[in-house]
Amino acid sequence: MNIYPDIAMLHEEMRQWRRHFHQYPETAYEEQQTADFICRQLQSFGLEVECGLGVTGVVGILSVGQSKRKIALRADMDALFIEERNDVEYKSRHPGKMHACGHDGHSAMLLGAAKYLAENRHFDGTVYFIFQPAEEGRAGAKRMIDDGLFERFPAQAVFGLHNFPDIPAGHFAVKPGAMMASFDCFEIRLCGTATHAAMPHLGDDVMLAAAQTVTALQAIVSRHVNPVEAAVVSVTQIHGGNTWNAIPDEVVLRGTYRCFNTNVQALIENKIRHIAESVAQCFGLRADVKINPENPGYPVTWNSDAETAAAIAAAQAVVGSEAVDLQPVASMGSEDFAFMLQQKPGCYLWLGNGPGAGGCLLHNPHYDFNDDILPVGASYWVKLVEMQLAPVSCWNTGAVTSVI
Template sequence: MIHGQLQNLNLIPAIAAMVDEMTAWRRDLHAHPETAYEENRTAAIVAEKLRAFGLEVHTGLARTGVVGVLRNGDGPSVGLRADMDALNIVEQTGLPYASTYPGKMHACGHDGHTTMLLGAAKHLAATRACKGTVVFIFQPAEEDDGGAQEMVADGLFEKFPVDAVYGLHNWPGMDLGTIAVKAGPIMAAYDSFEAEIIGHGAHGGMPHLGVDPVVAAAQVISAWQSIVSRNIDPYDSAVISVTQVNAGDTFNVIPDAVRLKGAIRSFSADVRDRVWDRMEGLAQGICTGFGARFVWALHSSYPATINTDTEAGLAALAAAEVVGAHNVNHHPAPSMGAEDFAYMLNERPGCYVWLGNGPGTGGCMLHNPKYDFNDEALAIGASYWVRLVENLLPV
């Protein structure tokens, strides 16, 4: 049932009439969260519904991915993507539809993303109010495991060619009934590192007989924090976070080594390379000065999510048709969070938008054990998908 401020939006009536049905789908998915490449139940439900809608269905891309295809004559082809996976988090919502799988939880709203795209697929399959091909992409393993990259490597766009690809994410802290969209970087690149500073162990009371890697590590960590403020253009953005420091086993022994782990976030390849180069240069110099050695390994993860100009404009038009032009934020500050939809945008032009999920109060933010997707957003997201397709593939 649609009520409150949603009554003032331009929701597609048939989509609004599906709210109770979509809510039931979403809460069932929420109660049965599945993590990376284990989305077997979720994928089976998605495939079953797509077949029931009358779509062509393909399974097994990136192991548990599902692709539904709606063909309606000659015309352009557009891809719409939703992620399906959950997180390894113990849910603390106390909701009647809370996770029934211990230690797993839909704490990022992928249950809602899947549901909104299913709702759009059902509506478009019934109306066929488009000329061309719509590829509905249900992706596994967005959280840290690069399911989008694996789908691309499995031939997603060779098997299902699209002219452009679109994604969305719910966004706590943005008002319900708002959508944020911009051209250019919207989510950061994410890379992790593991480093070891190797000294020479000694008695804690006789430090002059060893090389203390702890002191060297403290200097390295402090120096790294100067990189963003002193080596990166103030108009660019980067984050360096040392998230793990491990060394030693007892009170009176200087350890042989200190192990560091952390992450780097950036929006451009040039900034990313500059950060890596300065981190290594500073660490090597400091460790050499202390008589220690520095070794490390970098792990490239998700690239930056960068929306293309034309597709961002088309997404903004569709968003305005649903929520009103005054509820479309064209200048959101990019997030330092990462998103593997970036791999799809590296292959095809497209746009990734944020859908308001409400205030996010009481700990109800992404990746929080008290988070829950806002079911009132279901009709908004599904209506956005439909309007986008109708605009891109006019009859």
């Protein structure tokens, strides 16, 4: 493994940053203390800093030399509404909130890379360090884009990473094409006439209709989506009624669907609407269907070919080819970094975190980022920058694998 010596020396400082973020988690669009901390650190490194993009987003700018080449590196900052169950000295001090997805580590690694690159300017061009809010279902990437991210910081390519507990610590996994699925939510509201539970014939049984709807929705993937396509439809909430002896006049079903194909995405939406309306008609009810009622859905996280080749080269230079999985199974999880990849070519890869405590996965109250991989992630970022923005004099020396 080829960890930069100066980054190895930054390990303890990155650990302290990471544990500070973990101790003071902030959820979507409330990451003000986190953003202020990051701004102060970036400014202390000598970077130009822009704050408040997309509500709480931060962008650090580091330009070296005369090249017009520009790339962006992105880390997410937000935590989750989960009560932490770890017994550690840096346990969350904010009740009901914790960094259960490793965004604390993502921010610390990118800060470490920014500090190293500010002190060791072995590249020619501009690097934008993007610290993004609200990845967890609130589309902070889209908010930053809508706020002028790429107009103000015109990167030619954008790169992201995420820690992953299913991968050995310090290993990478990446491939061109789909890495993570699209993400959409649905809400079905079935409305009828309430009645006494002992006299169901005098009203409309919305509960029975809800049960039929849940069952029918499972036929979308099994009978309407091509079997060679991956997709999932899950009902995750059912709300209705508040007493033992009355059938309510309304029940609400909520859930999510994921896939890797925009045509499948449209098919699933149409089938959800059709099934809900058809079941409602059979029971004499009204159906109101909403898709993504609170936040925009996420597109497929799709890696472009050239940028993926560049990410692979940088990862292999740091950990060796044997520790980079080039054929990972795409995840049904989703990422709002996909919005950035719709705007710019780029690559999103996974950095192995090793198994969580007791084998727990992401979004678990016992999950904790593995501080041992901080130098690996920071070294990857630095290697990527130095390879992508290598000085022109290096282009013909064999030192550069891919240059934008």
